[in-house]
Amino acid sequence: MLLIGFFFISLTSVGQDKEKALPEVRIELENDSILLSGESHVISVKKIGLYASEDIGALTQKIAGMTLKNYGGIGGMKTIAYRGISGTNTAIILDGFALQNTMVGQLDLSNLQVDNVHSLTFTSGVPSDELLPISALMQGNTLSLKTIENIPTNDTLELRYTSKVGSFGQFDNFGSYKRSVSNSLLSVYGKYRSFSGNYPYIIENGNFSSTTLRKNNELYEGFAGINYSKEMNSSLKIRTSIHFNQSERGLPGAVILYNESANQRLNQQNTYGNIVLEKKGNKGKMNIYNNLNYGYLNYIDPSYLNNSGGLNQWYFNTINQTGVTMNRKIKDSVFMLYGGVEHTFSSLTATNQYAFSPKRYHLQSVIGMKSMLKKCSFTAQIGNHWLQNQQGASVKNTTAWTTYLQLEKRNYHSLLGLPRAWFKQTFRMPSFSELYYNAIGNKELKPELTLQLSAGTSYRLLNNSLHLSLDAYYNKVDNKILAIPTKNLFVWSILNVGRVQILGVDVMLRKNWNLSNKLAIDASFNYAFQKVQDISDEHSTTFKNQLAYFPMHTLQSEISLMWNKKTGIFLSNSSISNRYVLNENSVSNKLLGFSTFDLTCYYKMDSYKKNKLKLSLTLKNFTNTAYQYISYFVMPGRNYLMTLSYAFN
Amino acid sequence: MRLISLWILLFFVVGCKKKTTMINSDVSELKHGLLVLNEGLFNLNNASLSWVDLNTNTVSEDFFLQKTGRKLGDTGNDLQRYGGKIYVLVNVSSTIEVLDALSGRSIKQILMQENGKAKQPRNLAFYGGKVFVSCFDGYVDVLDSTTLSIEKRIKVGSNPENMLVANQRLYVSNSGGLIPSLDSTLSVIDCQSLVELEKIVVGKNPGKIVALNDSILYVHVRGNYSSIPSELKKLNLGISKTQETIPIKISGMEKMENQLLIYTSETVLLYDMQKNVVTNVSFISLKDIITLYRIQYVESIKQLFVFDANTYTNSGYIHRFSNSGTFLQKIHVGLNPNSLIYYE
Numbered sequence: 002m003l004l005i006g007f008f009f010i011s012l013t014s015v016g017q018d019k020e021k022a023l024p025e026v027r028i029e030l031e032n033d034s035i036l037l038s039g040e041s042h043v044i045s046v047k048k049i050g051l052y053a054s055e056d057i058g059a060l061t062q063k064i065a066g067m068t069l070k071n072y073g074g075i076g077g078m079k080t081i082a083y084r085g086i087s088g089t090n091t092a093i094i095l096d097g098f099a100l101q102n103t104m105v106g107q108l109d110l111s112n113l114q115v116d117n118v119h120s121l122t123f124t125s126g127v128p129s130d131e132l133l134p135i136s137a138l139m140q141g142n143t144l145s146l147k148t149i150e151n152i153p154t155n156d157t158l159e160l161r162y163t164s165k166v167g168s169f170g171q172f173d174n175f176g177s178y179k180r181s182v183s184n185s186l187l188s189v190y191g192k193y194r195s196f197s198g199n200y201p202y203i204i205e206n207g208n209f210s211s212t213t214l215r216k217n218n219e220l221y222e223g224f225a226g227i228n229y230s231k232e233m234n235s236s237l238k239i240r241t242s243i244h245f246n247q248s249e250r251g252l253p254g255a256v257i258l259y260n261e262s263a264n265q266r267l268n269q270q271n272t273y274g275n276i277v278l279e280k281k282g283n284k285g286k287m288n289i290y291n292n293l294n295y296g297y298l299n300y301i302d303p304s305y306l307n308n309s310g311g312l313n314q315w316y317f318n319t320i321n322q323t324g325v326t327m328n329r330k331i332k333d334s335v336f337m338l339y340g341g342v343e344h345t346f347s348s349l350t351a352t353n354q355y356a357f358s359p360k361r362y363h364l365q366s367v368i369g370m371k372s373m374l375k376k377c378s379f380t381a382q383i384g385n386h387w388l389q390n391q392q393g394a395s396v397k398n399t400t401a402w403t404t405y406l407q408l409e410k411r412n413y414h415s416l417l418g419l420p421r422a423w424f425k426q427t428f429r430m431p432s433f434s435e436l437y438y439n440a441i442g443n444k445e446l447k448p449e450l451t452l453q454l455s456a457g458t459s460y461r462l463l464n465n466s467l468h469l470s471l472d473a474y475y476n477k478v479d480n481k482i483l484a485i486p487t488k489n490l491f492v493w494s495i496l497n498v499g500r501v502q503i504l505g506v507d508v509m510l511r512k513n514w515n516l517s518n519k520l521a522i523d524a525s526f527n528y529a530f531q532k533v534q535d536i537s538d539e540h541s542t543t544f545k546n547q548l549a550y551f552p553m554h555t556l557q558s559e560i561s562l563m564w565n566k567k568t569g570i571f572l573s574n575s576s577i578s579n580r581y582v583l584n585e586n587s588v589s590n591k592l593l594g595f596s597t598f599d600l601t602c603y604y605k606m607d608s609y610k611k612n613k614l615k616l617s618l619t620l621k622n623f624t625n626t627a628y629q630y631i632s633y634f635v636m637p638g639r640n641y642l643m644t645l646s647y648a649f650n
Numbered sequence: 651m652r653l654i655s656l657w658i659l660l661f662f663v664v665g666c667k668k669k670t671t672m673i674n675s676d677v678s679e680l681k682h683g684l685l686v687l688n689e690g691l692f693n694l695n696n697a698s699l700s701w702v703d704l705n706t707n708t709v710s711e712d713f714f715l716q717k718t719g720r721k722l723g724d725t726g727n728d729l730q731r732y733g734g735k736i737y738v739l740v741n742v743s744s745t746i747e748v749l750d751a752l753s754g755r756s757i758k759q760i761l762m763q764e765n766g767k768a769k770q771p772r773n774l775a776f777y778g779g780k781v782f783v784s785c786f787d788g789y790v791d792v793l794d795s796t797t798l799s800i801e802k803r804i805k806v807g808s809n810p811e812n813m814l815v816a817n818q819r820l821y822v823s824n825s826g827g828l829i830p831s832l833d834s835t836l837s838v839i840d841c842q843s844l845v846e847l848e849k850i851v852v853g854k855n856p857g858k859i860v861a862l863n864d865s866i867l868y869v870h871v872r873g874n875y876s877s878i879p880s881e882l883k884k885l886n887l888g889i890s891k892t893q894e895t896i897p898i899k900i901s902g903m904e905k906m907e908n909q910l911l912i913y914t915s916e917t918v919l920l921y922d923m924q925k926n927v928v929t930n931v932s933f934i935s936l937k938d939i940i941t942l943y944r945i946q947y948v949e950s951i952k953q954l955f956v957f958d959a960n961t962y963t964n965s966g967y968i969h970r971f972s973n974s975g976t977f978l979q980k981i982h983v984g985l986n987p988n989s990l991i992y993y994e
Contacts, residue, residue, distance in 0.1 A: 208719035255693040258723045259743040259761060260768050304767050306786045307829045308808055542964040580693055585964045589696065589711070589984070632694055 040589030044121040046149070051561065051571040051601050053619040057121065057146065058110030062488050062575060063557050065507040065527035068552060071630040074637045075171060075196045075402060076250045079110045083125065083142050084552060085533035086451055089429050090141035092134075092448040096151045096228070098244060098292045099134045103347040103361060104318045106432030112246060112271065114224055116163050116175040117148045117190055124614075125455065126423045127369070127405055132279075132288045132326045135343035138367050139384045139403060141427040141451055143540055150179055150188035150228050151242070157181055159188075161650040168640035180375060184232035202635040203627045203637050204256055214649030215635065217251035217263040219533030241276040251287040255633035264303055267409050271296035285329030285337075294320040318433075320347040340368035349433040357437045358393040363430070369405070380407040386428055392437050397443055401428040413461065418469075422456040431482055435495045443495045450479045457507075468511045476503040481537075501548060505531035524560040543584040550631065552594065554578035571601040582632040595628035597621075615646040666775045677701045677710050677717075680754055684955075685713065685991045686968065687729035687738060688984030690722075697726030697740055699862060700983040701754075702968075709983060711735070714738075714747070717754045722747065729989045731842075732776040736991065740782065744768035746783065748798055758798050762791070774818060775813035782820055784810040790822055790837075792844055802844050806837035812857050815841060817864035817887075823856035832874060836885075846873075852885065852893065854878050862907040862923045868896075868910060870903055882912065896921070898928065904945040906954070906973065911945055918945070918956075934975045948992045953978070957987045 014442075042064045044052075054060040058079025062069040072078040081088040089106040092099055093113075102108050120144045127138055137143050142466060149161070158180050165173035177190035198218030203210055223246065230240040252265040277290040296318050303311035324343030331338060345363040369382030382405040388398045407423035412418075430447040436442050457472030481499030511525040533551040535543045559573035576596040583590045603617035618641065624627075624640040683703045690696035699722065701713040714722045723743030730737055731751050738747040746760040752893040762769040762785065770786035780801075781793035786809050792802040805823025814821045818841045826833025835849040836856060853871030855878075860868045865888040873880045882896040882903065898921065901914045911933065920930040934956070936942060943959035943966070954975075958967040966987045970979040 206716050206720045247675075256695075257693070257742055258695045258721055259740075259745050259759070260724070260763075262766055262768055264766075305828065306732065306770060306788070306809060309829075318835060436776075542960060581962050583691070589698075 007243075009017035040305065041125075042123045044509075046119045048114055049118055049121070050615075050617065050644075050646070051569075051603070052573065053599070053617070053621070053644065054115055056111045057115060057118070057144075060115060060121060060319050061110065061123070063527070065509050065555075066125075066505065066529045066531070066556070067123075068206050068551055068555070069529075069630060071636070072553075072634045073218070073253065074198070074200070075194075076198060076218065076222075076248075077111060077167075077634070080107055081110065081144075082551070083123075084453070084476055084505055084507075085140055085531050085548070086141055086453070086478065087429075089432070089449075090427055090451055092137035092140035093141045094133060094137055094143060094145040095244065095273070096146070096148055097240075097243075097277065097288075098290070099131065099136050099322060100273060101136075101294055101320050101322075101347070102296070102318060103320055103433055104298070104316055105434050106429070112248070112269065113146070114175075114192055114194075114246075116173070116192055117150055117161075117177060118150045119147045119152055121146055123455075126407060126425055127328070127380060127421055132286055132328065133397065134290065134292070135324050135326055135341045135365050135367050136345065138326075138341075138369075138382070139365050139386070139427065141453060142423060148190075150190055150226070150230075151186075151230070151240075153186060154181055154650070155181065158649070160647075162647045163644065165194075165642055165644045167642040169200045169637065170195065171642065172196075174277050184228045185229070188228045190224070190226050194220070194222050196220040197585075198251070200637040200640065202256075202638065204258075204635065207257055213261070215637075216252040216261065217265070220248065220250040222246065222248035222250075230297040236564065238279040239276070240279065240283075242274070244270050244271075244273045255631075256635055259634070260302060266299075266301040268299040268301075269296065282417055284332075284335075285327060287327035289324065289325045291324070292320075292322040294318070315350075315352040317350040318347070319349075320345060334372050337371045337373070339366070340366070342366040347433075349437075357392060357442075359390060359433050359437050360431075361391070361433070362389045364388070368472050374411070376410065376412050378407075378409045378411055380405065380423075382406075387432075388430055390430075390436065390444070392444060399430065399446065400449060401448060401450075402426075403428055418458040418460040420456070423454075425453045427451045427453070431495070435482055435484075438495075446482060446495060447480045449482050449497075450475045453477075453595075463512075464537065466513055470507075470509040472507045474503070474507075475565055476505075477501070495559065499535065500531060500537045501529060502536050503533045505529065519565045520562065521563045523560070523563075527555075527557040528557045540649065543586075546584055547581060549582055549584050549590075550580050550592075552578045552580045554594075567605045567607075569603050571599075571603075575598050577630075592629065592632050595626055597626050597628060598624050598625075611649050613648045613650070615644075615647075617644045617646075618642070619644070624649040673990055677703075677713060677754065680752060680993045681705075683993050684968070684981075685729070685736070685754075685993065686983050687726045687989045688966070688989050689726050689962065689988045690724065691985060692742060694726045695721055695743075696985060697722040697724060697739070697743075698984045699729070700725075700982055700987070702983070707979075707981075711984060713754060714749075717749070718756045727772050728774045728986070729991060730774045730776070731776075732781060735795065737774055737781060739771040739774060741770050741772060741786070742768070746771055747795070759910075760793070760798065760800070764803075772809075772811050773813055775815050776971045777815045777818075777820065780841070782813055782815075782839075783928075784813055784822060786810070786828070790820070790839065804839055804844060804846055806846060807835045807849060808833040810837070812859055814859040814861055814867070816861040816867065818842065819847070821859050822865065823859055823869070825855050825857060827855065832878075834871075836869065850885070852883050852907065853881060858903055859884075860903060860910060862908065866923070868903070868923065870900060896926075898985055902944060903943075904947050904954075906947040907949075911947070911954070913942060913945060914931035915942055917944075930975070934971050935977065938980070939969060941966075943986065944988055946990060948971075950994065951992060955990055959986050962986060 005234045048585035055075045061067050061081050061260045066083045066084045070080045124143045127463035135482050163175040173194040175192040199214045203212050226244040228242040232238045247270045259460045272295045275292040298316045300314045305312040322345045328339035343365050348360045350358045364387040367384040372379045384403040387400045388399045405425045409421040431446040436444050443585050453476045456473040460469040478501040482495040483499050484495050508528040508556045513523040515521050533548040534545045556576040561571040563569040578594040580591050580592045581590045599621045601619040606614040621640050628636050682705050686700040688698045690763045699713040705776040723740040725742040727741040728739040734751045736749040737749050744762040748757045753777050762771050771783045773784045776783040781795050781796050785790040791800050806822050808826035809828050810822045811825045812823045820839040822837040824833040826834045832854045834851050834854050839848045852869050855872040856874050858870045867885040869883045871881050882900045884894050886892045900912050904911045908924050918933045920933045922929050939958045941959040944957040946955045952973040954971040956969040961964045968981045
């Protein structure tokens with residue numbers, strides 16, 4: 002009946018304007034799907050294969066409370082917001098190292114590939130066990146990726162190869178090699194993908210609608226990486242890796258009525274090199290790490306109407322993090338201290354028409370304590386930012402303190418389940434673009450301050466086959482940084498003008514049925530309600546209006562049938578309610594909600610001498626729904642993806 | 651099975667979205683009202699025309715859609731009437747929409763492309779049956795108002811914008827808004843031969859041009875919005891060919907008879923062009939205006955229309971004033987209203 006209830010929730014929530022009262026739930030699952038432990042959501046390698054997402058950005062929308070801004074399928078930029086808070090408050094961690102972009106403040110998640118990801122863990126609050134970089138502990142949320150190449154294994158040799166062929170000229174080839182010898186591990190991987198991107202789309206223009214092809218949407222992208230780790234002795238390990246990716250793509254832009262010309266190009270390169278010394282003892286662990294990110298971005302716009310025949314802009318971003326993070330049990334007690342310090346140097350060199358080259362020195366320190374009592378756990382953390390921005394003769398220092406408190410029940414109660422609550426303050430420094438970009442940057446910007454309050458619980462019901470989870474939260478953002486036109490529509494400025502409050506509920510439910518030895522069915526539903534309101538000025542037209550592009554209701558639902566552990570069908574649905582393209586919630590600003598359905602069928606062949614083969618076929622958006630995440634950034638209609646995976650392990 | 655059938659039900663109910671049904675225009679005739687161009691916002695294809703019926707004080711929000719069954723496009727920049735036709739320039743869509751001035755029905759849509767690039771039409775001027783269209787690609791296009799075909803492209807400076815016809819000459823502000831160094835010139839075009847005669851250097855980023863008579867022009871040079879200030883220049887085009895800077899803070903201006911309305915976000919003052927003096931330092935009240943975007947004076951009824959862009963991202967207002975500065979009416983229109991045509 003609960004499942005039926007959820008379907009009806011989706012029926013009533015999508016396409017409607019006003020929120021409905023909803024039942025509340027929350028979930029805890031095993032490790033082959035979306036899983037929750039405290040405030041963590043995990044998507045494991047099995048589910049990643051079934052979702053057949055084109056990149057990490059597309060995958061994140063499966064997490065309850067996540068709002069994805071997707072600018073158009075493969076190669077289209079993807080950014081996230083969680084519980085109404087911008088993705089700039091989310092740390093992206095790859096195998097324990099932070100990936101950063103101080104130019105625009107957040108990574109384009111379309112640049113992170115999924116083929117070698119073993120698990121994706123999204124944590125709201127502070128991650129529980131791992132020694133993460135200090136900058137991740139200071140962020141509001143953490144998206145942590147673990148790659149297959151870094152998973153320790155007893156096998157001496159592992160080989161993997163994945164080939165994908167899809168609609169609109171999609172070709173992906175991924176290969177990896179992993180070798181373990183005594184106490185060391187070496188792995189390398191490489192991937193190349195291309196996409197012509199010329200998918201048909203329907204555009205409605207008043208009483209008319211027309212079908213045309215997306216232009217200037219091709220992508221050519223390569224990835225490569227090498228990982229090496231060695232256990233020096235039982236307590237000391239060294240781990241190092243280099244990841245590289247380079248891409249060249251067309252930017253189709255928004256569909257402009259009557260003007261189909263689109264010829265902007267974007268070339269990007271990113272290199273991440275890192276090393277960590279991991280020391281562990283009986284009472285604690287310590288990591289000393291260095292992480293270097295270097296990347297460039299080359300934007301070309303031949304149609305820009307200046308005197309030099311267009312734009313050809315280069316931006317070089319360098320970030321170097323050095324830090325130490327540790328934890329240690331307090332003698333004969335249930336308490337553990339943790340903390341550390343991290344220094345980040347970042348610079349940007351822009352060779353555009355308004356050349357600028359800012360630098361930033363950022364020192365972050367954290368100290369916290371966890372107690373692991375039998376019945377509950379308690380965490381308290383305090384953090385400090387010291388930051389200096391330099392641009393030319395301008396030098397500006399900023400200091401801020403942040404706090405985090407968490408309380409969680411550890412033993413299950415039949416009525417209360419596993420209740421939890423936490424509070425966190427975070428701080429976001431404006432990006433280099435917000436501070437200095439061309440004529441619109443504002444070097445007087447103050448940091449954006451975010452406060453998050455969350456409470457929830459989890460239940461296990463029906464002999465542990467039904468999992469429910471519910472979280473309610475209140476977030477507030479002060480000094481929100483917004484770009485607004487100031488002189489006229491062509492002259493914009495970046496200002497601290499906004500205050501935003503967010504009220505929301507995340508509900509998750511999962512049920513599995515083992516109908517026979519051969520047939521297993523699994524269904525899950527994630528529902529999120531979020532009221533993301535502008536509370537900047539009570540006299541404003543937009544006071545208490547829902548912020549642009551935040552749907553009030555989102556639903557992710559899926560059902561999988563597996564036969565004999567070899568053959569399966571997986572059906573998934575994403576539904577998003579109406580949104581507004583601007584903060585004024587008027588009829589003319591309304592962007593219709595949508596619901597898309599994907600279907601994956603797969604077959605695993607019997608293993609032969611460690612050789613494994615899997616075939617899968619995914620039909621994406623099989624109802625051929627015309628939809629847009631961002632107004633006039635049209636998404637592809639019905640399309641297919643065929644995947645062949647081979648593994649030797 | 652129950653799950654699957656519910657899923658199918660979900661698909662049909664959610665997938666079959668209610669289609670928007672366009673209704674026929676309820677604006678039967680264009681009389682005693684205002685036709686307003688709402689600029690919209692970049693990349694949202696939401697430029698629109700509002701019809702304000704001054705008899706009933708009602709606003710038809712999307713007049714263009716009602717009349718043509720399609721949208722106006724992306725970023726409307728100018729709206730003017732010349733003879734029996736209305737011309738609407740849509741900058742990012744790069745079109746000129748030509749409408750019948752009596753019925754509002756579409757006569758022609760002119761696609762403004764050159765070698766696959768958008769010309770980006772910006773402003774209009776008219777003379778002797780010709781329609782002059784400044785295009786951001788550095789040209790003024792000359793359109794025959796009868797055949798509605800482009801007769802000539804006249805090369806001018808960088809990113810031309812505002813234009814004015816005086817003494818059979820077309821003065822064009824070359825803003826250079828898309829180049830870091832900005833342009834500083836006015837192009838002078840002979841309206842008969844359609845040839846650029848000269849360029850006059852006036853100051854960085856010239857915009858609005860106003861003529862007191864055939865030989866005196868006022869030009870708003872906007873600077874770079876930071877280190878180079880916005881200024882008002884007076885040009886004597888007679889024998890002396892002199893220029894002087896009027897020491898008044900300025901964000902925009904509009905001609906009202908022989909006076910200039912000079913405005914900033916704080917005030918609107920009145921400047922007598924013949925006597926060269928400020929006659930009123932606070933001509934109209936800006937108390938209720940959130941974002942003063944433009945002022946337009948309609949000579950036939952001697953009234954002022956102040957366009958309030960309401961922070962540029964919310965639907966805007968038009969505030970109507972008499973020529974003595976008395977507030978008459980506030981009208982709620984579309985996103986970023988920037989120009990209007992008055993109908994008697």
